[in-house]
Amino acid sequence: MSADIIDGKAFAAALRARIAGQVETFIAAAGRPPGLAVVLVGEDPASAVYVRSKHKAVREAGMEGFEYRFPADVPEAELLALVDRLNADVNVDGILVQLPLPAHIDERIVTTRIDPDKDVDGFHPVNAGRLATGLHGFVPCTPLGCLMLLRDRLGDLSGLDAVVIGRSNIVGKPMAQLLIKESCTVTVAHSRTRDLSSVVRRADIVVAAVGRPEMIRGEWIKPGATVIDVGINRTAAGLVGDVDFAGAASVAAAITPVPGGVGPMTIAVLLRNTLVSAHRRAQVPFDKDAL
Numbered sequence: 683m684s685a686d687i688i689d690g691k692a693f694a695a696a697l698r699a700r701i702a703g704q705v706e707t708f709i710a711a712a713g714r715p716p717g718l719a720v721v722l723v724g725e726d727p728a729s730a731v732y733v734r735s736k737h738k739a740v741r742e743a744g745m746e747g748f749e750y751r752f753p754a755d756v757p758e759a760e761l762l763a764l765v766d767r768l769n770a771d772v773n774v775d776g777i778l779v780q781l782p783l784p785a786h787i788d789e790r791i792v793t794t795r796i797d798p799d800k801d802v803d804g805f806h807p808v809n810a811g812r813l814a815t816g817l818h819g820f821v822p823c824t825p826l827g828c829l830m831l832l833r834d835r836l837g838d839l840s841g842l843d844a845v846v847i848g849r850s851n852i853v854g855k856p857m858a859q860l861l862i863k864e865s866c867t868v869t870v871a872h873s874r875t876r877d878l879s880s881v882v883r884r885a886d887i888v889v890a891a892v893g894r895p896e897m898i899r900g901e902w903i904k905p906g907a908t909v910i911d912v913g914i915n916r917t918a919a920g921l922v923g924d925v926d927f928a929g930a931a932s933v934a935a936a937i938t939p940v941p942g943g944v945g946p947m948t949i950a951v952l953l954r955n956t957l958v959s960a961h962r963r964a965q966v967p968f969d970k971d972a973l
């Protein structure tokens with residue numbers, strides 16, 4: 683193995699410590715803590731684990747967490763009524779409805795009901811549009827976390843060839859938007875891409891967000907590339923990413939592990955977005971780029 687391992691867990695811990703410091707300053711100025719509401723529908727064990735670790739991180743940062751749980755068969759209208767109440771609650775700066783939702787609930791309707799200025803997930807179409815057009819708004823946590831790791835590692839990304847594998851609204855598309863903004867030459871691959879290995883082969887930056895265990899092979903990676911593995915796959919062998927880690931690590935310059943790479947960044951950026959939201963809503967000045 684020759685690649686450096688990008689320690690997302692350590693980077694996220696340092697970011698969370700800086701956030702905790704800024705939370706104290708915010709409380710002194712605003713007289714209340716930043717508040718994040720997390721809504722969980724159903725009993726999916728993986729979702730329950732994420733929600734618990736989000737909550738722990740919220741409290742450790744000195745923020746206030748509001749947690750709501752519904753049974754899997756909750757009517758959509760009841761969920762929307764909660765979103766309306768949270769939109770109106772002055773102590774709530776951020777609202778996160780854990781996805782996926784049960785099949786009888788339309789995720790688009792729920793996501794679109796959240797006030798875009800409390801949408802710390804960055805999933806509302808208004809925030810997607812803001813990102814696409816260069817306006818201020820919330821950027822989805824996972825892609826922004828990936829970008830922070832890339833900038834920390836590579837500095838200026840301009841002119842680099844980047845390939846994003848996956849085109850979901852929550853990871854692939856916003857990741858591509860961020861890399862375009864960084865002046866990378868961006869290719870977005872997906873299930874209909876022909877000859878994925880050749881597409882990956884030319885990339886200086888590979889971001890894998892597919893949801894298929896170890897499908898991005900080490901032999902596809904250009905020597906010296908930086909590999910960001912977003913995938914979280916539970917297999918008999920344990921938690922693995924979308925990248926063949928051992929194979930890729932023998933040719934890449936740097937690679938994120940799973941676990942301990944992108945996942946912890948997602949949670950740290952969620953806290954960051956909530957802190958930014960609190961400052962905006964309370965009209966307390968804040969330099970988010972200094973975090």
Ligand SMILES: NC(=O)C1=CN([C@@H]2O[C@H](COP(=O)(O)OP(=O)(O)OC[C@H]3O[C@@H](n4cnc5c(N)ncnc54)[C@H](OP(=O)(O)O)[C@@H]3O)[C@@H](O)[C@H]2O)C=CC1
Pocket residue numbers: 824847848849850851852853854871872873874875878891892893894912913914915944945946948
């Ligand atoms: N670490 C973290 O914080 C997070 C991790 N994740 C993980 O990231 C992964 C992706 O998540 P998400 O974007 O929500 O997933 P989706 O299932 O929404 O999207 C998967 C994407 O991968 C593409 N794809 C599927 N099969 C192939 C293939 N054989 N070749 C090329 N592309 C393919 C799909 O293409 P098409 O559009 O054509 O169907 C689609 O665009 C998952 O493992 C998920 O668990 C997700 C969010 C946060």
Ligand SMILES: Nc1nc(=O)c2c([nH]1)NC[C@@H]1CN(c3ccc(C(=O)N[C@@H](CCC(=O)O)C(=O)O)cc3)C=[N+]21
Pocket residue numbers: 731732735778779780781782803823824914921940941942943944945946948949
């Ligand atoms: N509204 C919404 N917002 C989300 O941001 C959201 C969501 N729904 N639904 C599910 C996905 C997935 N996601 C992860 C968060 C943290 C880890 C994480 O902390 N992973 C650790 C440990 C993983 C483990 O042990 O299970 C790691 O990779 O090291 C992973 C994945 C957020 N998501």
Ligand SMILES: [Mg+2]
Pocket residue numbers: 783784785786787788789
């Ligand atoms: Mg659904």
